[in-house]
Amino acid sequence: PALRSLELPSPRLLIADDVGLGKTIEAGLILRELNARRRAARILIVCPASIIEQWQTELASKFGFQFKIFDSDGVAETRRSLEVGTNPWSAEPRVIASVDFIKRREGAFRELSASRWDVIIIDEAHHLASGNDDEMTDRFRLARWLATENTGALLLLTARSDEHTSDLP
Numbered sequence: 001p002a003l004r005s006l007e008l009p010s011p012r013l014l015i016a017d018d019v020g021l022g023k024t025i026e027a028g029l030i031l032r033e034l035n036a037r038r039r040a041a042r043i044l045i046v047c048p049a050s051i052i053e054q055w056q057t058e059l060a061s062k063f064g065f066q067f068k069i070f071d072s073d074g075v076a077e078t079r080r081s082l083e084v085g086t087n088p089w090s091a092e093p094r095v096i097a098s099v100d101f102i103k104r105r106e107g108a109f110r111e112l113s114a115s116r117w118d119v120i121i122i123d124e125a126h127h128l129a130s131g132n133d134d135e136m137t138d139r140f141r142l143a144r145w146l147a148t149e150n151t152g153a154l155l156l157l158t159a160r161s162d163e164h165t166s167d168l169p
Helices: 002-007 023-036 049-063 072-080 108-112 138-149 163-167
Strands: 012-016 043-047 094-098 117-122 151-158
Touching: 002 023, 012 023, 023 049, 023 117, 023 151, 043 049, 049 094, 117 138, 138 151
Parallel strands: 012 151, 043 094, 043 117, 117 151
Antiparallel strands: none
């Protein structure tokens, strides 16, 4: 996956390995290589809230990447350190946020939508699939927007490789 991401001008990769086979490590290797080529200055990681700290710890300990956690407290803390009216999502270069925190249109999504990222990683991407309903979920709408409007590189990570991954954006 790292070599493939370097070959493409705007990589879009789905990494669908079994649980415990190192998807986070693969993503870290890709980030390291893209960063070395100055293609990963701004990075957003979107994952379930339960594994945000795991992502932060692994990327720091194994790759030396420091990420800011953006939940309501993290955004408020960053906002306090900025000039009034500055978008915290645009000011912070490396952010980890939960999908449920950023999907809300009236909250974080509004400010997030005004920022651009060099790399976006969506972990447990199978949770963003549209499923069988004709109506798009907030999660799927968020994933489609992130994938089409806001990033140079997109990595979708999932432990599932069944029919649901065909519905990903």
